[in-house]
Amino acid sequence: MLLALQRATHHTLQALSVRLAELQLTASEINVLANLADRPAPNARELGLATGTPPTTLTGVLDRLERRHYITRKLDAADRRSFRVTLTRSGRPVAKRVRDTFREFERTALADVSDQQLAGYQAVIAALQEAP
Amino acid sequence: MLLALQRATHHTLQALSVRLAELQLTASEINVLANLADRPAPNARELGLATGTPPTTLTGVLDRLERRHYITRKLDAADRRSFRVTLTRSGRPVAKRVRDTFREFERTALADVSDQQLAGYQAVIAALQEAP
DNA sequence: TATTGTTATACTCTATAACTATA
DNA sequence: TATAGTTATAGAGTATAACAATA
Numbered sequence: 615m616l617l618a619l620q621r622a623t624h625h626t627l628q629a630l631s632v633r634l635a636e637l638q639l640t641a642s643e644i645n646v647l648a649n650l651a652d653r654p655a656p657n658a659r660e661l662g663l664a665t666g667t668p669p670t671t672l673t674g675v676l677d678r679l680e681r682r683h684y685i686t687r688k689l690d691a692a693d694r695r696s697f698r699v700t701l702t703r704s705g706r707p708v709a710k711r712v713r714d715t716f717r718e719f720e721r722t723a724l725a726d727v728s729d730q731q732l733a734g735y736q737a738v739i740a741a742l743q744e745a746p
Numbered sequence: 747m748l749l750a751l752q753r754a755t756h757h758t759l760q761a762l763s764v765r766l767a768e769l770q771l772t773a774s775e776i777n778v779l780a781n782l783a784d785r786p787a788p789n790a791r792e793l794g795l796a797t798g799t800p801p802t803t804l805t806g807v808l809d810r811l812e813r814r815h816y817i818t819r820k821l822d823a824a825d826r827r828s829f830r831v832t833l834t835r836s837g838r839p840v841a842k843r844v845r846d847t848f849r850e851f852e853r854t855a856l857a858d859v860s861d862q863q864l865a866g867y868q869a870v871i872a873a874l875q876e877a878p
Numbered sequence: 879t880a881t882t883g884t885t886a887t888a889c890t891c892t893a894t895a896a897c898t899a900t901a
Numbered sequence: 902t903a904t905a906g907t908t909a910t911a912g913a914g915t916a917t918a919a920c921a922a923t924a
Contacts, residue, residue: 615775615852616758621798622871623755626748629877640913645749658883671914673884678913695882695923717848720747723877727870734866738859742754745761745855772890790906803891805907827900827905880914891914901904 619742626719633715637708642667642675644712647705650685651713655698657690684708758851765847769840774799774807776844782817783845787830789822795866816840842878 627641634644645665649656656664662672676699679685686706687697701709724732759773766776777797781788788796794804808831811817816837819829833841856864 616762616848617780617797618868618871618875618918619751619755619758622778622874623751624798625875625877626751630748642914645752648749659881665749666756668915669883670885674913693882693924697883717747719877723874725868727873728866730862731866731869734860734863736750736869737863738867739750739754740858741857741859743750743757744852746758774891791904800892801906802893802908806890825901825905827898829906879924882922883920884922885918885920887917887919889915892912895908895911896905897908897912899907901902 630715630719633719634712637711639712640675642671643679646672646675646679646714647684647709648716650699650701651709655688655700657693657696657698659696661699679705709735762847762851765851766844769843771844772807774803775811778804778807778811779816779841779844780848782831782833782837783841787820787832789828789830791828793831811837 627644628642631639631641638667641648645667649661649664653660653664658669658672658676661667662669665672676685676687680687683702685699686702688700689702690696690698697734727735747872755788763771763773771779774797777799778793781793781796784794785792790801790804790808792800794801797804799807808819812819815834817831817833820832821828822828859867
């Protein structure tokens with residue numbers, strides 16, 4: 615049961631990175647971009663929580679995305695310990711492409727899954743996540 | 747949906763490694779041991795498929811488990827390119843402990859999940875895994 | 879004092895490619 | 902020729918601990 619969960623996750627990440635191969639992104643970079651496409655200017659802490667990326671990993675991910683001019687770090691005037699991560703003009707279409715690929719994968723993979731099955735899936739995922 | 751899947755997987759691995767902290771095992775080592783507890787003497791290929799561990803990773807995992815005398819590699823007389831991975835006398839209780847921890851986690855985490863929900867979960871996991 | 883984010887360190891995971899031994 | 906497993910290499914992920922700047 616748990617092994618199947620891990621295999622499904624691994625397979626999903628694999629399938630996405632194949633679809634996005636020309637973009638040359640790692641799984642973490644893909645996650646961050648998918649998140650940014652739907653969320654306006656989070657700080658690093660919020661982004662880490664949303665994507666499940668620990669701080670030390672996130673620093674490296676953001677460094678690489680910044681080096682490629684997909685994002686910028688903008689100092690937060692309201693709390694100058696932190697910064698807001700924003701997509702650049704050239705990063706925006708990349709993030710959209712990633713997000714659309716996520717959606718398309720979900721749509722086709724779950725074409726034959728009923729709403730009831732999907733609800734069961736979500737209940738189990740939530741239960742796993744809340745387990746101490 | 748897919749982000750939640752990844753977070754659940756991450757959280758599950760985390761929860762298991764906390765419960766097994768004294769054993770000082772990585773996630774891959776835990777997976778391999780859990781598998782060996784229920785499977786008699788697979789070869790490296792079978793073990794890699796079952797746990798989702800690629801060959802280059804598996805070599806390192808088996809090296810470490812062998813160094814700790816939890817497993818041995820026994821040349822397969824029927825196909826001398828490969829070997830059978832077997833638990834040693836001291837590895838057996840460790841593998842059992844890992845497997846029991848898996849089961850206990852599942853039992854408590856899913857205590858309030860219905861059979862129908864679980865069936866839905868399994869259908870979705872299978873669909874994700876079969877997606878091209 | 880506590881929090882945000884970075885750095886340093888050390889180890890693990892992973893893809894790729896080249897390799898040996900065996901089939 | 903094909904397959905099982907290893908090695909080398911290089912990059913990425915991660916835990917831990919220490920740190921600077923700010924709250």
